[in-house]
Amino acid sequence: MLKDAVRTKTYQNVIYQNTFLIKNKVVLDVGAGTGILSLFCAKAGAKHVYAVECSQMGDMAKEIVEANKLSHVITVLKGKVEDITLPVTHVDxxxxEWMGYFLLFENMLDTVLYARDKWLVESGVVLPDRASLYLTAIEDADYKDDKVEFWKNVYGFDMSCIRKQTMMEPLVDTVDEHQIVTNTQLLKTMDISKMASGDVSFTAPFKLVAERNDYIHALVAYFDVSFTKCHKLMGFSTGPRSRATHWKQTVLYLEDVLTICKGEAIVGSMTVAPNKTNPRDVDIILKYFLNGLHCQVSRTQQYKMR
Structure with missing residues (x-):
C-alpha cells in the first residue's frame, strides 16, 4: 500500500499543502499501520499524534517513529481503538486510511466512527470526510469464460457446483476502460463527519444506459474519496478511467449475458450490508431488469465478499 502512489501521495499532499488542518493540533491516526500518515502529520507541525494500530505492525511503527526521531510528537498505541485509553480526552x-475493496470490504469505517464519537471535538476534522460508491457495466466475455464458464467442462468433467460459488464471489481486478459499455451511476455518498454506523447498510437504485451496441457480462463498482476541508477539493478515484490503485475495481458477473443497444438501459437496485456473522465481510443483493430489443431479463443475484 505504501507503493500505491495514488493513495499515499494524496494523503501526503493533503497534509503538507493544508497544514492549517494539522499544525498545533492533536491528531488521532486510526489503523496507523507503519505510521506513515502520523509521520506526515508530525512533519506538518502537529502538536501531538496518537497512532493506533492493533496488529504486529504496531511494534514496527514504534521503531519507525524512534528511527525518525519523532517520539516526542508521535505516540504509538498498540491495540484496538475500541479498547485503548487515550492520554487525552479529545482530539482535533x-x-x-480505512477504505477496503468495494469501499466497505474489510474496512475500518465503524472504528473511525467510534473514534469520532468518542474523542473528536465538536469543530474537529475527519480526513478523508467523504466517500462515494459508483456502478457501471462492462463487456468481459474472455475473462468470464476463463473464470466462470471454465467449470462447466473441466477436462471432460462437470464441476458446475464450483461455478455457482464463483458467480457469488465478486472479482477484485483492474478493468480496461474500453470495456465500459454504459454510463456511470452514483450509488451512495457517505459523509464520514456526520454519518451513523448503520448508514453503511443501504439500498440504492440505478439506471445504466448503454453508450454503444454491445454485450454486458458484469457490473463494476468502484469508489472515490474526497478531502473537502482543504484549501481546494482534493482526493482520488479508484475507477477504471483513473490511475490504477491497489483497490482496483470490484466486478460482479451477471448470470445472463445481456445484449444491449445504444440508448437501452439496465434498471435495478443494489442492497449492501455487512455480513451478520462477520461485519467485515459484505453481502450484496443485485436486482436488475432489461427489456431490450434482443432480450428481456429480470433477475436477482446475491454476492458475498469473504
Whole structure:
C-alpha cells in the first residue's frame, strides 16, 4: 500500500499543502499501520499524534517513529481503538486510511466512527470526510469464460457446483476502460463527519444506459474519496478511467449475458450490508431488469465478499 502512489501521495499532499488542518493540533491516526500518515502529520507541525494500530505492525511503527526521531510528537498505541485509553480526552483531527475493496470490504469505517464519537471535538476534522460508491457495466466475455464458464467442462468433467460459488464471489481486478459499455451511476455518498454506523447498510437504485451496441457480462463498482476541508477539493478515484490503485475495481458477473443497444438501459437496485456473522465481510443483493430489443431479463443475484 505504501507503493500505491495514488493513495499515499494524496494523503501526503493533503497534509503538507493544508497544514492549517494539522499544525498545533492533536491528531488521532486510526489503523496507523507503519505510521506513515502520523509521520506526515508530525512533519506538518502537529502538536501531538496518537497512532493506533492493533496488529504486529504496531511494534514496527514504534521503531519507525524512534528511527525518525519523532517520539516526542508521535505516540504509538498498540491495540484496538475500541479498547485503548487515550492520554487525552479529545482530539482535533482524525485521519485514517480505512477504505477496503468495494469501499466497505474489510474496512475500518465503524472504528473511525467510534473514534469520532468518542474523542473528536465538536469543530474537529475527519480526513478523508467523504466517500462515494459508483456502478457501471462492462463487456468481459474472455475473462468470464476463463473464470466462470471454465467449470462447466473441466477436462471432460462437470464441476458446475464450483461455478455457482464463483458467480457469488465478486472479482477484485483492474478493468480496461474500453470495456465500459454504459454510463456511470452514483450509488451512495457517505459523509464520514456526520454519518451513523448503520448508514453503511443501504439500498440504492440505478439506471445504466448503454453508450454503444454491445454485450454486458458484469457490473463494476468502484469508489472515490474526497478531502473537502482543504484549501481546494482534493482526493482520488479508484475507477477504471483513473490511475490504477491497489483497490482496483470490484466486478460482479451477471448470470445472463445481456445484449444491449445504444440508448437501452439496465434498471435495478443494489442492497449492501455487512455480513451478520462477520461485519467485515459484505453481502450484496443485485436486482436488475432489461427489456431490450434482443432480450428481456429480470433477475436477482446475491454476492458475498469473504
Amino acid at each position: 483531527v482524525i485521519i485514517s
